[in-house]
Amino acid sequence: xxxxxxxxxxxxxxxxxxxxxxxxxxxxxxxxxxxxxxxxxxxxxxxxxxxxxxxxxxxxxxxxxxxxxxxxxxxxxxxxxxxxxxxxxxxxxxxxxxxxxxxxxxxxxxxxxxxxxxxxxxxxxxxxxxxxxxxxxxxxxxxxxxxxxxxxxxxxxxxxxxxxxxxxxxxxxxxxxxxxxxxxxxxxxxxxxxxxxxxxxxxxxxxxxxxxxxxxxxxxxxxxxxxxxxxxxxxxxxxxxxxxxxxxxxxxxxxxxxxxxxxxxxxxxxxxxxxxxxxxxxxxxxxxxxxxxxxxxxxxxxxxxxxxxxxxxxxxxxxxxxxxxxxxxxxxxxxxxxxxxxxxxxxxxxxxxxxxxxxxxxxxxxxxxxxxxxxxxxxxxxxxxxxxxxxxxxxxxxxxxxxxxxxxxxxxxxxxxxxxxxxxxxxxxxxxxxxxxxxxxxxxxxxxxxxxxxxxxxxxxxxxxxxxxxxxxxxxxxxxxxxxxxxxxxxxxxxxxxxxxxxxxxxxxxxxxxxxxxxxxxxxxxxxxxxxxxxx
Numbered sequence: 001x002x003x004x005x006x007x008x009x010x011x012x013x014x015x016x017x018x019x020x021x022x023x024x025x026x027x028x029x030x031x032x033x034x035x036x037x038x039x040x041x042x043x044x045x046x047x048x049x050x051x052x053x054x055x056x057x058x059x060x061x062x063x064x065x066x067x068x069x070x071x072x073x074x075x076x077x078x079x080x081x082x083x084x085x086x087x088x089x090x091x092x093x094x095x096x097x098x099x100x101x102x103x104x105x106x107x108x109x110x111x112x113x114x115x116x117x118x119x120x121x122x123x124x125x126x127x128x129x130x131x132x133x134x135x136x137x138x139x140x141x142x143x144x145x146x147x148x149x150x151x152x153x154x155x156x157x158x159x160x161x162x163x164x165x166x167x168x169x170x171x172x173x174x175x176x177x178x179x180x181x182x183x184x185x186x187x188x189x190x191x192x193x194x195x196x197x198x199x200x201x202x203x204x205x206x207x208x209x210x211x212x213x214x215x216x217x218x219x220x221x222x223x224x225x226x227x228x229x230x231x232x233x234x235x236x237x238x239x240x241x242x243x244x245x246x247x248x249x250x251x252x253x254x255x256x257x258x259x260x261x262x263x264x265x266x267x268x269x270x271x272x273x274x275x276x277x278x279x280x281x282x283x284x285x286x287x288x289x290x291x292x293x294x295x296x297x298x299x300x301x302x303x304x305x306x307x308x309x310x311x312x313x314x315x316x317x318x319x320x321x322x323x324x325x326x327x328x329x330x331x332x333x334x335x336x337x338x339x340x341x342x343x344x345x346x347x348x349x350x351x352x353x354x355x356x357x358x359x360x361x362x363x364x365x366x367x368x369x370x371x372x373x374x375x376x377x378x379x380x381x382x383x384x385x386x387x388x389x390x391x392x393x394x395x396x397x398x399x400x401x402x403x404x405x406x407x408x409x410x411x412x413x414x415x416x417x418x419x420x421x422x423x424x425x426x427x428x429x430x431x432x433x434x435x436x437x438x439x440x441x442x443x444x445x446x447x448x449x450x451x452x453x454x455x456x457x458x459x460x461x462x463x464x465x466x467x468x469x470x471x472x473x474x475x476x477x478x479x480x481x482x483x484x485x486x487x488x489x490x491x492x493x494x495x496x497x498x499x500x501x502x503x504x505x506x507x508x509x510x511x512x513x514x515x516x517x518x519x520x521x522x523x524x525x526x527x528x529x530x531x532x533x534x535x536x
Contacts, residue, residue: 006159006160007163009060010060010163010167013056013059013060014056015038015042016056017045017052017053017056018052019052019053020040021045021049022049022053048081048085049081049082050081050082050085050086051085053068053086054086054088054089057086057089058089061093061129061160062130062156063129063156063157063160063161064160065093065129066129066130066189066196067164067186067189068086068089069086069089071083071086071185072087072089072405080383093127093128094127095124095127095132096127096132096150096151098122098123100151101124101132101148102120102122104148104151104237105146105238107237108148108235108236108237108238109238116233117136117137117138117139118136118137118138118139119136119137120134120136121134121135122134125145129150130149130150130153130193130197131147131148131150131196131199132148132150133145133146133147134146135243136240138233138240142230142242143242144233144240144241144242144243145241145243146238146239147199147238147240147241148237148238149197149199149237153197154197157194157197164186164189165183167182168182168183168185168186169183192311195310195311196310196311199234199235199236199237199238200234200236200239201310202239202310203231203234203239205310205312206226206227206229206241206307207229208282209282209306209309209312210228210229212276212280212282213225213226222301222303223268223271223272223275223303224272224303224304224305225295225305225306226305226306226307226309227241227242227243227244228241228242229242241307244293244305244307246293246294246295246305247293247294247295247296248290248292248293249292249293249294249304249413249417252417255294255296258296258299259296259299259300260294260299260302261299261300261301262417262418263420263421264300264301264302265294265304265417265418266413266414266415266417266418266421267421267426268302268303269304269410269414269417270411270414270421270426270427271426271430272304272410273407273410274426274427274430274431274434277320277403278320278324278430278431278434279434281315281320282312282313282314283312283313283314283402283403283406284309284311284312284406285311285312285313285405286310286311287306287406287409288409289413291307291308292304292305292306292413293305293306293307311402313399313403313406315399315400316399318345319345319399319400321438322342322344322345323400323403324435325337325341326341326342326385327382327427328428328431328435329341330365330381333366333369335361335362336354336358338358338361338385339352339354339357339358340354342394347389348389348392349393352392352393356392357389360388360391360392361385361388364384364385365384368384376423377411377423378411378427379404379407379408379410379411379412380408382404382407386400386404411423
């Protein structure tokens with residue numbers, strides 16, 4: 001009964017905000033045509049479609065607000081005007097009772113509030129759709145914030161997700177709906193929101209991000225500070241972190257009064273982004289202004305502070321490399337290389353015509369580059385590039401979409417702080433330096449040190465595998481007519497195996513020396529390679 005009541009409310013909101021105008025009648029299946037008929041009798045809406053969708057999601061409550069926020073991270077699927085409105089969704093909802101919050105803390109941590117904390121503020125600092133935050137003080141005097149998951153939120157999420165999945169299946173039957181892949185988006189949302197219900201996961205993300213910017217010597221980075229997690233007070237339902245005192249990045253008036261250097265602040269935001277993506281390969285993927293603060297105690301060298309690490313992103317080693325090369329190729333207007341890199345990376349199918357793809361990329365990029373570099377949106381250029389690639393059957397990976405969205409947020413924030421920000425000026429030398437460092441001999445040695453033990457562990461199996469293959473070839477000679485082609489193939493195989501064995505052996509011998517292991521395994525592999533060459 002509750003589900004039917006909820007569905008009825010969703011339909012009423014759908015009709016009142018005229019969401020039927022997102023589709024024409026011939027695009028809708030029979031069930032949805034009946035649903036939208038009453039709405040068609042209402043006057044034509046004067047409000048933009050993105051604004052109407054945003055207001056509908058806000059009216060439907062926290063779970064739908066969260067869903068709208070997820071949609072705003074998919075500019076590859078959702079039109080730009082709708083993404084811009086969904087970015088405005090605020091996650092402020094009425095707080096729940098402080099006694100109930102205290103009860104959750106006591107049950108999760110196994111103690112009374114008075115025993116756990118020296119003081120506890122019953123008024124919440126913030127209240128969001130999934131969790132609520134209160135200030136407190138530990139027994140040792142450290143000021144902290146306590147975050148807890150809303151009671152009963154799992155049941156509410158399951159209910160609304162079931163209805164979302166039903167609506168997604170109906171929308172997927174429309175022409176435009178199929179292109180938007182609503183079923184896939186709702187499935188993605190299910191994973192995202194249930195991940196956010198695990199505060200231990202968020203705490204682990206925050207700890208790693210903090211460690212990345214502390215550096216090896218622990219002195220801390222001048223770019224970014226992440227509050228410390230207090231693990232004895234943290235689990236799946238509760239997270240306790242260091243309390244920070246800083247200015248919200250959106251409070252331009254206060255930052256101006258403090259004498260903040262906005263040019264440095266904007267450039268450091270860009271540097272933080274590229275450092276996370278390429279140096280650390282672990283980036284904060286929810287960098288909206290509500291999660292960013294500024295420490296202007298040294299106004300000429302302001303520092304960022306980041307909170308809410310529930311959504312983080314990372315790229316595969318190959319995606320990192322190809323993304324950096326793609327961006328540099330675009331910057332140089334080498335569109336053929338961009339097309340070739342897309343094929344080499346597997347982002348588009350192998351049989352894609354390089355000439356046609358390069359021409360499509362040129363058509364999109366050339367008008368953009370007619371403007372001064374300082375006026376070109378790096379993020380929008382990346383969006384245009386991915387949209388063009390989708391015409392050639394590119395399947396955009398979720399990690400790339402998260403990166404794209406984060407770049408748009410960072411660039412938008414940077415230009416808000418300092419309108420003259422030239423993202424290319426910061427990005428270009430960073431990417432050049434990163435690619436050069438990647439091919440240095442020291443980078444190769446680092447990989448050997450990292451993966452060497454695993455390689456050495458597998459080397460003893462190599463001789464047996466080689467001889468087993470040779471035995472299979474011998475049996476093949478006995479059972480199949482010894483045609484010239486078969487013999488030639490066999491000789492070529494032995495020749496290749498010999499070269500590979502000898503090469504691996506020499507590499508293993510040298511690698512063993514660098515890892516302080518015995519070189520005998522490597523020498524053995526080299527001998528096997530020599531035997532195969534002799535048989536050739």
